[in-house]
Amino acid sequence: MTADVLPMQKLHIKNLDCAACAAKLERALKKSEGVEDAVVDFVNQLLFVEARDMDRVRDAVRAIDPQVELVPATRTATHDAREGAPGVNFKKEIALLSAAATLFLWLLVSGSGWVSPLSFRWQLLIVMAAYLMAGGNVLAGAYRTIRQGLFFDENVLMVIATAGALAIQAHAEAVGVMIFFKVGELLQEKAVYHSRRSIRSLLAAQPDQAFLKTLEGLRPVPPKSVQVGDTIVVKPGQKIPLDGQVLEGESQLDTSMLTGEPVPLATQPGDTVMAGQISTTGALTIEVTRPFQESSIARVMDLVEHAAVRKARTEKFITVFARYYTPLVVAAAAGIAFLPPLLTGASYQDWIYRALVLLVISCPCALVISIPLGYFAGIGLASRHGILVKGSNFIDALAAVRTVVFDKTGTLTRGVFAVKKIDSRNGFSREQLLELAGAAEYQSNHPIARSIQIAFEKQGGRIDAARLSAHTVHAGLGVSARYDGQSILVGNENFMQRHAIPHSRSDVDGTVLHIAVDGRYAGAIVIGDAIRPESLEAVHALRDQGVDHIAMLTGDNARTAAMIAADLGLDNYHAGLLPEEKVRALEKIEQKRPNGKIAYVGDGINDAPVIARSDVGLAMGAMGSDAAVETADVVIMTDSPMKMAEALSIARATRRIVWQNIFLAFTVKGIFIAFGAFGLATMWEAVFADVGTALLAVANAARILRG
Ligand code: ADP
């Protein structure tokens, strides 16, 4: 990021009534002066904008559409879920529509000859009244579009079609089409609103109350007002409202809100807990370690919400497509209406009617609305499973993955090492060796470091931080520090070679940590990690899904890497890699595998560069590591490689449904356009087909949510 990048601001959009209007607004804003970038998320009614001057943005929006209002959005989605009011006033719309429908029925009945027919003047009056009641909004929308000199939208299409019908005195058609179009719009709006709500409720894990421990006892307060360092109490069955550390109490945690995993997690004093987990069995006293805005759950909401900013290519394509397609259809309709009668002397009445059918059927609503909704549902479903996808473009990328590359330590393996052997040399004792290693690793958060610290503490050792200084991490190599005035190096063979320290090789399987003190070799600690039980399952699941190359990159030695690769049946591995060498190894794999995308799954420790470099970078178990959350395209909340396979299958299902919708819309439209041109379809059928397709597409998109 460069220094002058403007922050992306999030605003709520009110009274934005159609997906096409959203696209229109987005394009106009992007062109406005002082606006760096703008993205409109129609599904969530949000505007993301990068601009120097927000007043300018407001002015621009007002100029584009005076109805639309911008209100500052709260940081997280759940709040909105409770408000979540639909963009239209349903009651008013329904009242108007019912009145229009009554008049319309009267018109039909009076035309049938059962009752005395109306005079022409009365008939015209009723037609106009019903037409205006049903289509008032549509007319206003069309007027706005035309006045802005923008492209044709569905409102314009409908107005031209119905005005044409009025002109050729197809009165019932004009009113009927308007009524059904409106009914369809309302139903769509309702359907979108419902799926929006159910996606939101997936995420509505946000706690709204914290019990703050004060001198006067427990006080319920909103989580936002709790400060870092405050103490809160969570009773059994309650949701933990903020991230923190357990001071007192033991409990089983239900983490499914965050991770999608139903397995309960035992917690005790000293453990960290995250907002959104539910304490099921015991009461916990917790010291808050992060303000609410930075808590895990708030970040989850934020990530999912911002996913709309990164649109999939399909999504962008449809917006652009609708922009050219609609005027094209209008031109084609004009051709059909006037050319055949001019050339062959056929009846204008006939051909104009056919052209009107074409106009009605060509409305692109089904596509414009169902595609973003489909992606949003996919992202929502993934997040319920503890997989945060940062944009619909990554859904597309995941769906195209044919190669998966895993990191080893902490990803395929548990990252919890047991000491297998301590081999001291040059007069050092084994206890001394462990103490030196423990001291050097004291400030590192690498899984190796944590395991060494635990082994040392088990022996009854304690590190005095005051005796420690100059701690440095050498990524992919080891650590160095000064302890009691001695300079200590702990790391792999490569690390020893770099410092020209003669060392012995170990014949034990495992990760070898060589230790040197003041440039003198002190021996080695051999530690062993275990493969995660889910790793093999994940490899099989990925193969079942057509991933035909699975590789592993690791900074560990070749011997350990070979063993793990063989155990898991991987296609390839590269060992002894520094973080930047991992990038090169990935690029090599990329050259050999030009088909399909490459996903890299890491734990975010020593592999942020590869995560960033790959087509889709996934960070696992990463809510603790800010860097990984920043760089990854997909954040996996749990420590399970199986989530990679799950992410793939969700992405594929989402893509499939999005394509079904595209196919459905094009087929139905194609058939009806042909029928209409040959005079085989009526305006009634056209409007039913159009509304039906849109509803079907929305319902299909909502199917994704059911997984
Ligand atoms: P992986 O690529 O398998 O996830 P890392 O890149 O995290 O592994 O680490 C690679 C190697 O670097 C480790 O196997 C170890 O030999 C060495 N190393 C990394 N960090 C440390 C540390 N804190 N202490 C000792 N050795 C380390």
Ligand code: MG
């Ligand atoms: Mg790792």
